[in-house]
Amino acid sequence: MIIAPDQTVDAILRLLGPLDPPEELHKVPGPYLYDQVTAKDRTEIPELLAEARKTEGPILVLAAGSGRITGPLLALDRPLTAVESSLDELTRFDVEKRFGCVVLGASSITLLDPSDRRGLFRKVRECLTPDGRFLMTVANADSHLASENNDGGTFVSALGDDSCLITKESRDTVNGARHVTMIHVSFNEGGTYRSSEYAHDVAFVSRGLLEEETSAEGLNIIERRPVHIATPTPGLNDVELWVCGK
Structure with missing residues (x-):
């Protein structure tokens, strides 16, 4: 046998x-361990940078970790605020400021339960300028x-x-x-x-559910498109960039 x-x-x-x-x-220190593994991974960065360049004003990066996405965005030479990657920080960021671009990468939205996702979408809408954009990468659960x-x-x-x-x-x-x-x-x-x-x-949050949740909190999906997977990862081969506004 x-x-x-x-x-x-x-x-x-x-x-x-x-x-x-x-x-x-x-x-901590889980997120930093993750950052060590993905430090050289360029997945989603070109797409996020391209969309961020189309916006104006300060940038807010959610779930920033040690800066895999934040570092490239600094090259845009605009005021930038980074929120740490713990779930508590991700759902309790300051909404008194207004941002022309809010970024949530690494499909981090899947780390939140339904009520926290709704709360995050609500806060993003509140802190966006009228023409601001919310850039979110999503693993295609479907x-x-x-x-x-x-x-x-x-x-x-x-x-x-x-x-x-x-x-x-x-x-x-x-x-x-x-x-x-x-x-x-x-x-x-x-x-x-x-x-x-x-x-x-x-x-694995379905696209339909995310559409319902973003819409319910006053965010409109302007565009969705595939993200190139720069570093092939087993089980992760279908990621989208969602561009949302008020």
């Missing part, structure tokens, strides 16, 4: 030894949900010479979500290794 290799996260954890309960992936493969696979990424990131994804098509677990392993820690585990459920 040939037994298939066990590639589940449980098997990986057994090899690494006991770990503390996983931390929330999108709390194509993901059509897939019969419920296992996103296990992937290993090198982070420098002495650490790696093990990523495991599983799909829950019934509830429209994918569960992401990341295990960061650092070697040469006093002759041994150190590991940290992070987990998060990422929603």
